[in-house]
Amino acid sequence: MSDTQKFDRADSRVREDTGLAGAARAFVDRVRSGDLGMIPVILGLIVIAVVFTSLNPVFMRPQNLTNLLFDAAAVGLISLGVVFCLLLGEIDLSIGSMSGVASAILGVLWVSVGIPWPLAILAALAAGAFTGLVYAALLNRFGMPSFVSTLAGLLALLGLQLFLLGNSGSINLPFQSFLIRFGQILVMPGWLSYLLALVPGLVIFVFGMQTRSERAAANLSVPAMSVLVAKAASLTAVILIAVWYLNQGRGVPYMFVFFVLLVTGMEYILTRTQFGRSIFAVGGNREAARRAGIKVERIRIYAFMICSTFAAAGGILAASRLASASRQAGTGDVNLNAIAAAVIGGTSLFGGRGSAWSALLGVLVIQAISNGLTLLNLSSSLRYMILGAVLALAVIVDSLARQSRASHGRA
Amino acid sequence: MTGATSDKELILKLSNVSKQFGAVTALDGIDMEVHKGEVVALVGDNGAGKSTLVKILAGVHAKTSGTIEFEGREVEIGTPGRALELGIATVFQDLALCENLDVVANLFLGQEMNPWRLNEIEMEVRAWKLLGELAARIPSVREPIASLSGGQRQTVAIARSLLLDPEIIMLDEPTAALGVAQTAEVLNLIERVRDRGHGVILISHNMEDVRAVADRIVVLRLGKNNGTFGPDASQEELVSAITGATDNSVSRRAKARDAASSVEEGAK
Ligand SMILES: Nc1ncnc2c1ncn2[C@@H]1O[C@H](COP(=O)(O)OP(=O)(O)O)[C@@H](O)[C@H]1O
Ligand SMILES: [Mg+2]
Numbered sequence: 001m002s003d004t005q006k007f008d009r010a011d012s013r014v015r016e017d018t019g020l021a022g023a024a025r026a027f028v029d030r031v032r033s034g035d036l037g038m039i040p041v042i043l044g045l046i047v048i049a050v051v052f053t054s055l056n057p058v059f060m061r062p063q064n065l066t067n068l069l070f071d072a073a074a075v076g077l078i079s080l081g082v083v084f085c086l087l088l089g090e091i092d093l094s095i096g097s098m099s100g101v102a103s104a105i106l107g108v109l110w111v112s113v114g115i116p117w118p119l120a121i122l123a124a125l126a127a128g129a130f131t132g133l134v135y136a137a138l139l140n141r142f143g144m145p146s147f148v149s150t151l152a153g154l155l156a157l158l159g160l161q162l163f164l165l166g167n168s169g170s171i172n173l174p175f176q177s178f179l180i181r182f183g184q185i186l187v188m189p190g191w192l193s194y195l196l197a198l199v200p201g202l203v204i205f206v207f208g209m210q211t212r213s214e215r216a217a218a219n220l221s222v223p224a225m226s227v228l229v230a231k232a233a234s235l236t237a238v239i240l241i242a243v244w245y246l247n248q249g250r251g252v253p254y255m256f257v258f259f260v261l262l263v264t265g266m267e268y269i270l271t272r273t274q275f276g277r278s279i280f281a282v283g284g285n286r287e288a289a290r291r292a293g294i295k296v297e298r299i300r301i302y303a304f305m306i307c308s309t310f311a312a313a314g315g316i317l318a319a320s321r322l323a324s325a326s327r328q329a330g331t332g333d334v335n336l337n338a339i340a341a342a343v344i345g346g347t348s349l350f351g352g353r354g355s356a357w358s359a360l361l362g363v364l365v366i367q368a369i370s371n372g373l374t375l376l377n378l379s380s381s382l383r384y385m386i387l388g389a390v391l392a393l394a395v396i397v398d399s400l401a402r403q404s405r406a407s408h409g410r411a
Numbered sequence: 412m413t414g415a416t417s418d419k420e421l422i423l424k425l426s427n428v429s430k431q432f433g434a435v436t437a438l439d440g441i442d443m444e445v446h447k448g449e450v451v452a453l454v455g456d457n458g459a460g461k462s463t464l465v466k467i468l469a470g471v472h473a474k475t476s477g478t479i480e481f482e483g484r485e486v487e488i489g490t491p492g493r494a495l496e497l498g499i500a501t502v503f504q505d506l507a508l509c510e511n512l513d514v515v516a517n518l519f520l521g522q523e524m525n526p527w528r529l530n531e532i533e534m535e536v537r538a539w540k541l542l543g544e545l546a547a548r549i550p551s552v553r554e555p556i557a558s559l560s561g562g563q564r565q566t567v568a569i570a571r572s573l574l575l576d577p578e579i580i581m582l583d584e585p586t587a588a589l590g591v592a593q594t595a596e597v598l599n600l601i602e603r604v605r606d607r608g609h610g611v612i613l614i615s616h617n618m619e620d621v622r623a624v625a626d627r628i629v630v631l632r633l634g635k636n637n638g639t640f641g642p643d644a645s646q647e648e649l650v651s652a653i654t655g656a657t658d659n660s661v662s663r664r665a666k667a668r669d670a671a672s673s674v675e676e677g678a679k
Contacts, residue, residue: 011548215532220536272528273527273529274526274529277516277529278521280512281509285507285510287507288509291471291503292507292520293491294521352509405557
């Protein structure tokens with residue numbers, strides 16, 4: 001024991017996991033105790049890629065993957081919103097209908113009424129925020145469980161969507177507009193996509209170095225340089241390869257990058273702000289959060305509003321993808337796909353555990369399955385059954401991991 | 412009954428506080444005072460209403476009637492946030508920690524440094540210092556609370572109550588899950604807090620601990636005041652006030668023991 005004892009290395013029972021080997025050992029320990037992290041998703045993606053490519057080689061073609069990313073952004077945004085509800089231990093079952101209503105509002109205001117589309121989008125987002133506010137009020141005032149209020153909301157919003165669209169049933173959106181090109185064809189120029197591909201690794205490295213020096217100055221243990229470099233380098237390599245591959249076809253959709261930026265922003269809010277911390281606290285132990293002075297009701301209001309607003313945003317992206325606002329928008333499997341994506345990505349249905357990344361990773365899995373099944377020309381009946389089974393599997397993994405964590409003493 | 416009075420400045424004064432849970436009267440006309448630099452022990456049998464009283468002062472439950480004065484002004488403690496604002500910190504009997512968050516996050520819950528860009532490093536350093544003051548045996552502050560033992564959790568809860576440098580700290584059976592050294596450390600801590608001029612309300616079933624640190628011992632029985640004693644009060648006095656009878660199971664055991672060693676016993 002030296003006299004420059006680090007604060008967090010004073011206890012002799014703490015194993016020092018230094019260097020790459022140490023990081024690997026800590027990782028294995030975490031997985032053993034039921035903290036699976038991204039493993040199920042990555043395994044899932046590999047299995048999906050292998051199976052579908054062997055059934056139909058088109059699946060792995062860059063053009064198809066670009067398509068897949070275009071499709072993923074809309075459901076991904078909806079999923080990103082529902083992460084906030086799930087973290088609280090609540091759920092929003094009306095996100096599909098909400099996205100449908102948003103697309104209807106966009107279609108009616110923009111095409112039928114003639115309002116500029118940015119304003120129409122704002123109106124749709126406001127409708128989303130208001131819906132979330134209603135759910136939160138029902139929960140706060142009347143203690144109405146969110147799965148009931150949002151189930152009622154599902155039906156009410158669907159009614160609103162049909163009412164807005166009226167007899168026409170579907171409104172076509174102008175093909176030449178920026179919004180529709182954003183949803184259908186706009187991809188990044190190659191140089192920009194390569195440049196952006198370097199950003200995540202650089203950010204990790206720069207902030208990692210900053211944290212290292214700050215921790216050292218505060219007499220705390222410093223994570224190994226080698227781990228930091230390995231993390232940044234491997235992430236950069238993976239993204240570069242993906243971008244290069246996509247650029248062999250159509251390229252990287254702006255819409256998907258937009259989605260990834262929002263995911264990053266939400267991840268920051270969840271992990272680096274007091275608000276995010278409060279969401280985890282309320283989801284983990286509501287009474288403890290209340291006694292710590294957290295305004296639980298206010299946190300709920302924000303979370304439900306964020307959830308519904310993202311659902312509306314997802315609906316707008318879906319409308320721009322299809323260049324129409326129709327009665328079918330947001331119905332069918334949209335709801336469950338979005339929730340399943342969050343759960344598959346590692347956000348627990350039981351509250352208090354999860355991340356914004358889960359929406360990104362999960363939606364890739366869901367969309368890959370969906371896309372692969374479509375390529376096989378399977379009827380939607382079979383697609384629904386298979387996606388249902390995948391959701392069940394994801395929840396089973398979530399429950400088992402939770403039990404394992406409980407027996408290993410990790411919440 | 413010897414009610415030790417304190418000439419120090421009054422911080423907290425409860426007058427005629429009652430609490431009704433539906434048909435159950437958990438507290439009935441409670442009077443209590445806490446002065447600066449004073450440790451008040453709150454004792455009573457299980458179900459006497461100790462935790463309920465603490466929760467009312469912590470803003471967890473609303474009182475049904477009565478008045479609470481804090482530093483000379485009448486206050487309504489409507490929410491836990493209000494209690495913290497006033498400077499009333501609490502270590503709850505059930506600890507009230509978030510199992511999914513790590514030690515640092517729990518310590519600073521609701522009081523995070525730099526709300527829009529959490530200062531994790533500063534918080535971690537303060538966490539280590541705070542836990543160090545308590546001689547806490549916590550290997551890592553970056554582990555979730557779920558992985559800690561009962562005693563370690565209790566230490567975290569105590570450390571959290573000290574974070575805001577409160578005027579009054581209330582500890583509801585803080586040493587119940589602690590080891591020998593840790594209990595001594597908590598008692599030392601209580602004395603340190605008192606010496607800094609703060610008030611302490613301590614709930615404990617361990618009369619030895621209570622007598623060791625308390626300046627006054629307030630007895631609750633079935634939700635009512637049942638006497639106030641000095642730290643020199645005898646075991647029999649306290650037990651009879653707690654159980655409400657001079658002839659109770661504890662005194663009978665004592666009598667039997669005394670009779671066996673043929674020592675004359677002095678009734679109160
Ligand atoms: N939330 C509650 N709802 C209804 N009754 C309660 C509640 N909390 C406590 N009580 C009742 O109040 C009485 C006092 O409880 P408590 O204050 O926990 O006692 P102590 O801490 O002294 O053991 C008990 O009879 C208990 O059943
Ligand atoms: Mg109690």
